[in-house]
Amino acid sequence: MLQIGLLGAGMIGKIHVDGFLSMNSKIARYTAVCDIDETKRNDFAQRYNFRVFADLDGMLADPDIDIVDLCLPSFMHEQFAVRIVKAKKHILIEKPIAFTLEAARNIFAAARENGVRTMVAQVIRFWPEYAKVKEICDSGALGDIVTVYAGRLGQMVTWVDWYKDPAKSGETLMNLTQHDIDFLHYLLGKPVSAYSAGTCDASNNYNDVMNIFRFECGANAMVDGSLSMTAGYPFTMRMRVLGTRGTLEFTYTAGENIDSESASMLMWYRPGEKGKKVEVEDYDPYGKEIEYFAGCIITGKDPETVSEQSVMQVLASILAARESLAKGEMKL
Secondary structure (H helix, E strand, C coil): CEEEEEECCCHHHHHHHHHHHCCCCCCEEEEEEECCCHHHHHHHHHHHCCEEECCHHHHHCCCCCCEEEECCCHHHHHHHHHHHHHCCCEEEEECCCCCCHHHHHHHHHHHHHCCCCEEEECHHHHCHHHHHHHHHHHHCCCCCEEEEEEEEECECCCCCCHHHCHHHHCHHHHHCCHHHHHHHHHHHCCEEEEEEEEEECCCCCEEEEEEEEEECCCCEEEEEEECECCCCCCCEEEEEEEECCEEEEEEEECCCCCCCCCEEEEEEECCCCCCEECCCCCCCHHHHHHHHHHHHHHHCCCCCCCCHHHHHHHHHHHHHHHHHHHHCCCEC
16 A cells, blocks of 8 residues: 655645545555644644654655655745655645746656656546536537636635745735636646736735636636635635536635535536536545545556646646736737
C-alpha cells in the first residue's frame, strides 16, 4: 500500500485527509505530516495517528513515503515541489501549481528527470456535479454547447492571512476563479481569446473579476469570481451550460466561509419539458482525486484527467486574463 505524507497542516490539508479517509482506500493511506508549526503538526498527529516531521528533509528521507501531498501556501509551491520530486517522491500539488509558466515547467521537468509523477489537485474535475456535467456534454445529449456561465462568489477567507496578499495568493484569478477556468478547459478545450475586467481593492488586490472566454469549439463562456461579497452572503458556486438541445444548471451554496452547511442541485432542462433534477454519485471529491492519483502511480500511468498539458494551458489562460485585466485589452 502506498504511503502519503502531508506537507502543510492547514485547512486544505485537513480537507484532503478527511476526504481520502472517506474513500476507504485499499491502495494508499496517509501516514505522516510535516509542518513548521508544532501545534498544528501535533494536532494532526493526535487526530489521525500520523508520524510527525518538523522539517521536510526528514520526511523526504523516509523511504516508506511514496507520495507527498503539497498543501503549503500557493507562493511556496515551486520551491518545495522541486525539492520533493528531486527526492524521488511522487507529488500531488494543491492548486495553483505556480504563478508563472516558467515555474510550472520547472516542476514538471524536475519530476520527469527524477522518474516521478506529478498531479495538480484541480478538484472541480472530480466534483460529482461537475463530473456529471462533463459526462452529459461529452455524450452529445446537450447538443452543441453555445454558452457557459460559471460563478464562484464569497467573502475574503478568514482562516489564513497570506490569502489577502496578492503576491502570495495570486489574487482571485489564481486562487478562486482558477477552478472555473480549469473546468471550462476540461469541458470546452482551448480558448482563442480572453477579456477580463475587475475591481481593485485598497491592497491593490483584484478580488472581484469577470472574465469572458471564446473557445476554438465555438462556445463562449463567462466566469464571475469574487472574494468581496457582502458579509452574510453564502459561499456560492454556479454553472449553467446552454446547448442546442437543452440546458444544465448547477447551484451550490454554503456558509460564509465554506462551512459544513451546504445545499446543491443539478437541473436538466430539455425543450418542451419541465426541468428535472439530475442524480449524481455521492462521494468526496477531494478523496476521489487523491485516490485517482494513487491509482495512476500503482498502474504506472500519467494522470490523464489532469494532464501536464492541461495544467499548462489553464495557467497560460489565467495569465492572459490577468494581462487583460491590467491593460483592459483582449488577449490570447
